[in-house]
Amino acid sequence: MRLLNIETLKLEEFVADPPPYAILSHAWEAGEVTLQDLDRPDVLALKPGWTKIVNFCAFVNRCRKGNRHAELADESMSPVRYIWVDTCCIDKTSTADLSESINSMFQWYRDAAVCFAYLSDVQCPEGQPSVTFEQSRWFTRGWTLQELLAPKSLEFLDGSWRHFGSRASLVDRVSQRTRIPLQVLVLGEWSRSCIAQRMSWAAGRQTTRPEDIAYCLLGIFGVNMPLLYGEGGERAFFRLQEEILKEFDDQSIFAWDASGIDETWGTIGALAPSPAYFADSLDVEAIPFMGRPMSSTKSGGSVVYLWR
Incomplete structure (x- = not known):
């Protein structure tokens, strides 16, 4: 230091x-x-x-x-x-x-x-x-x-x-x-505070580099991950959520509003593209999984989660 x-x-x-x-x-x-x-x-x-x-x-x-x-x-x-x-x-x-x-x-x-x-x-x-x-x-x-x-x-x-x-x-x-x-x-x-609540605190914030909107939340969730500047803000935020899923027994990570996503986006997955989509999740409460996320794989560009 x-x-x-x-x-x-x-x-x-x-x-x-x-x-x-x-x-x-x-x-x-x-x-x-x-x-x-x-x-x-x-x-x-x-x-x-x-x-x-x-x-x-x-x-x-x-x-x-x-x-x-x-x-x-x-x-x-x-x-x-x-x-x-x-x-x-x-x-x-x-x-x-x-x-x-x-x-x-x-x-x-x-x-x-x-x-x-x-x-x-x-x-x-x-x-x-x-x-x-x-x-x-x-x-x-x-x-x-x-x-x-x-x-x-x-x-x-x-x-x-x-x-x-x-x-x-x-x-x-x-x-x-x-x-x-x-x-x-x-x-x-x-x-x-559950995952969705913590995400909502970052919903109106901006960063100069797009990836930092994910990296600036690492400490708030107590997770670590490699930094890959150039991957884009959405990919960085997806990786953050994947790390959170490994550590938290909390389904509120899926409690985000997809209504603002443009129609050209295509298939909407389970994970949000940015904290902005958690803007209305301030009052969401934690709900444990019925079993924990075990692994994730990419299938046709989407992320598929497997539970025990």
């Missing part, structure tokens, strides 16, 4: 037992910094993403020392000297590194001392959440769903790096905006 030292602004690598770290949740924008950019000061100076990282380091350092944001300067912040940012702490030129990171990312957010959600399109000059909070692009992105659920502690920052609330203090508004039940946000017990 690579972490950025908030004082030296240099990456350090930890094979096991990383030190306490803060983690950033944000919606990507133009000019984000890659791992390779960190070795090129001339490139960094031109990228808005570098300003974001420097500001994040400065914010965490202030919280750690208690100079500002006294409400965040508790004992859990004092040992934090590192941060993790998805733009520059993953080597995206390495297929192996990218795959390992995405399959581990949910746990990395879970293990962070604190997660700060930076909402660049929100301004809260009085330190109170404005009406623009729910309109933030942060609520529309695929990856930020796991970043909302996984951390033990999640704090919100506006576009000027002002703290204006937490997942706990804003839980009613977050629940209304995301349709995620209060008890899930408060207690972090999403594992009690």
Whole structure:
């Protein structure tokens, strides 16, 4: 795991037992910094993403020392000297590194001392959440769903790096905006929600790369699978559901609405093409299989499931 030292602004690598770290949740924008950019000061100076990282380091350092944001300067912040940012702490030129990171990312957010959600399109000059909070692009992105659920502690920052609330203090508004039940946000017990319910939380979200609409849900379902960029979003989502079927005794995976599929699609199988088709599955309950899925095979382009 690579972490950025908030004082030296240099990456350090930890094979096991990383030190306490803060983690950033944000919606990507133009000019984000890659791992390779960190070795090129001339490139960094031109990228808005570098300003974001420097500001994040400065914010965490202030919280750690208690100079500002006294409400965040508790004992859990004092040992934090590192941060993790998805733009520059993953080597995206390495297929192996990218795959390992995405399959581990949910746990990395879970293990962070604190997660700060930076909402660049929100301004809260009085330190109170404005009406623009729910309109933030942060609520529309695929990856930020796991970043909302996984951390033990999640704090919100506006576009000027002002703290204006937490997942706990804003839980009613977050629940209304995301349709995620209060008890899930408060207690972090999403594992009690059935497959269809969890899929419905991702129904209105988008990702830049089509395959990521499946990959961003790996941690929420606790499954792993190889990443195959180029396979397409539908194929990636089918593979995700196949992995879920191996682990869950829950027929709600089939509780999706196919009425929106175009007539030219052809044969409609048992699995949904994307989370969007679970938009109305929020109130579905888990129903165990009468026997468990044993295997799957392809037959004429369709997936056939066999049960014991």
